[in-house]
Amino acid sequence: MVEALHVAADAGRAGDVPVGAVLLDAAGHLLARAGNRVEADTDPTAHAEMLVLRAGAARMGSPRLVGCTLVVTLEPCAMCAQAIALARVARLVFGAYDPKGGGVEHGARVFEQPTCHHRPEVVGGLRETEAGALLRTFFQDLRERRP
């Protein structure tokens, strides 16, 4: 999570929403790390979670990331939650809860649906104060910069 917070801060400095993710293999070794790159890559799907899933699958040589753990600073949205299920990720650890846009504990609650065919173990709220503070500062700065 410390590493995910680092890449989140980097993403924020680059002008993207400061969310960061890392993907670990079954032995706990780092497979991929990424921050949000929606603006940087001009890609609406380039959330941090999607980027580590894609990079991890390429590295593993399989679209199924059996046994892997995804760590992310913010509760995933419905897109990322469903991608985590499709990739058969074993464990999801996230930082801040996201009542406005989350898709795990809020809104779509993707893993609780009968249309979800793989449910990872979920741990929420890890270092949530730091993860949330990063986001609050980012949006506060953004509002202050507006004319």
Added chain:
Amino acid sequence: MVEALHVAADAGRAGDVPVGAVLLDAAGHLLARAGNRVEADTDPTAHAEMLVLRAGAARMGSPRLVGCTLVVTLEPCAMCAQAIALARVARLVFGAYDPKGGGVEHGARVFEQPTCHHRPEVVGGLRETEAGALLRTFFQDLRERRP
């Protein structure tokens, strides 16, 4: 939809689940077309819809596809539905309904959630018989090939 059915059939012949998508700009011109490439690209996120959103955004030079229409042969899953919302797509047209994995009219019902901040106009069931037949034949062949 005819074009989406063509790329779906191509995806099936290449060993991926036969789903195809096209993205049209506000004037109705083709921005991108793609079939599922999960197996071909070793990418769990490479659903047809995600590929046309990414290609379309790159072509438009913006992660927001304002005014665009996405046409896909199967009801999008929660990942693709949320990506369509994030990309601000104006209109979604899909073929077959997907009670087992869909995220628009089934399961997560992404666009109906308070966590969804953009709801496209949705038209479902266009050429659903053809779109569904493609999928049924694919999975039937797959079962028959198993020992």
